[in-house]
Amino acid sequence: MIAGKNLALGMLLSVFAMVPSVTLAEEIALFVKTPVKPEYRDRYVEAARTNLVETRKEEGARRFDLYQDATSPDVFHQFEVWTNVDAHAAHLKKPYAVAVAEARKVGQSGESEVIRLVPYRSDSSGKASESPSSQNLIVVFEPKEQLKEEFLSEFDKVVTAARKSEGNLAFELYRSTDPEGKFVLYERWESPAHYAKHLATPYVADFYKHFDAVIDKRERYSGKDLLAK
Numbered sequence: 001m002i003a004g005k006n007l008a009l010g011m012l013l014s015v016f017a018m019v020p021s022v023t024l025a026e027e028i029a030l031f032v033k034t035p036v037k038p039e040y041r042d043r044y045v046e047a048a049r050t051n052l053v054e055t056r057k058e059e060g061a062r063r064f065d066l067y068q069d070a071t072s073p074d075v076f077h078q079f080e081v082w083t084n085v086d087a088h089a090a091h092l093k094k095p096y097a098v099a100v101a102e103a104r105k106v107g108q109s110g111e112s113e114v115i116r117l118v119p120y121r122s123d124s125s126g127k128a129s130e131s132p133s134s135q136n137l138i139v140v141f142e143p144k145e146q147l148k149e150e151f152l153s154e155f156d157k158v159v160t161a162a163r164k165s166e167g168n169l170a171f172e173l174y175r176s177t178d179p180e181g182k183f184v185l186y187e188r189w190e191s192p193a194h195y196a197k198h199l200a201t202p203y204v205a206d207f208y209k210h211f212d213a214v215i216d217k218r219e220r221y222s223g224k225d226l227l228a229k
Helices: 002-018 038-055 085-092 095-107 145-162 192-199 202-214
Strands: 028-035 061-069 075-082 113-121 135-143 168-178 180-189 215-225
Touching: 028 085, 038 061, 038 075, 038 095, 061 135, 075 085, 075 215, 085 095, 113 145, 113 180, 135 145, 135 192, 145 168, 145 180, 145 202, 180 192, 202 215
Parallel strands: none
Antiparallel strands: 028 075, 028 113, 061 075, 061 215, 113 168, 135 180, 135 215, 168 180
16 A cells, blocks of 8 residues: 555656656645545545544645535535645655545546636635635636637636635636646636625726637636645
């Protein structure tokens, strides 16, 4: 088993090392979507909560959130940001990380979707929201390749304006390295009302004028932090 874990860790490190735009000293991020069998959900949640509490204490963890999907309670969305590859590698060896990996291995109902990322417009604070009233979202964009620069130009305006909006706690954009061609938005609002107000702003309306022209696909996930009371 130890050999298997070391092999998996080595493969992960090699993936980041092979991507030209990522060095072992740069900040990295991961988005992991995991479906769990209903009968194993409680076991997985118990292990995941312990992992959340302990991981957030790690010096190299800039952000570590795990959301239970708002519409599919057997699906979990994990978003993590690390100071560098070494910090993430050290985390994977922690007993609580091993425990949740084992619970996931036994309880998964299908393959996890993993997107490896680097910051584009992040400025991540590392602060987690455990408020049951917060609106937490992860949005995966796939812009049309030939219009990627136009997408980024228009979305930069949204990032700048959203961060100044009342009730915004985080609005961070990441670029995927594996697979390539995706951008992942991590956003958090004090409440659904603040999020609704954001959606009604002129800067969002201006962006959506370009949306159909520049975006091939969008997947939007919302959920509750597992530590929220």
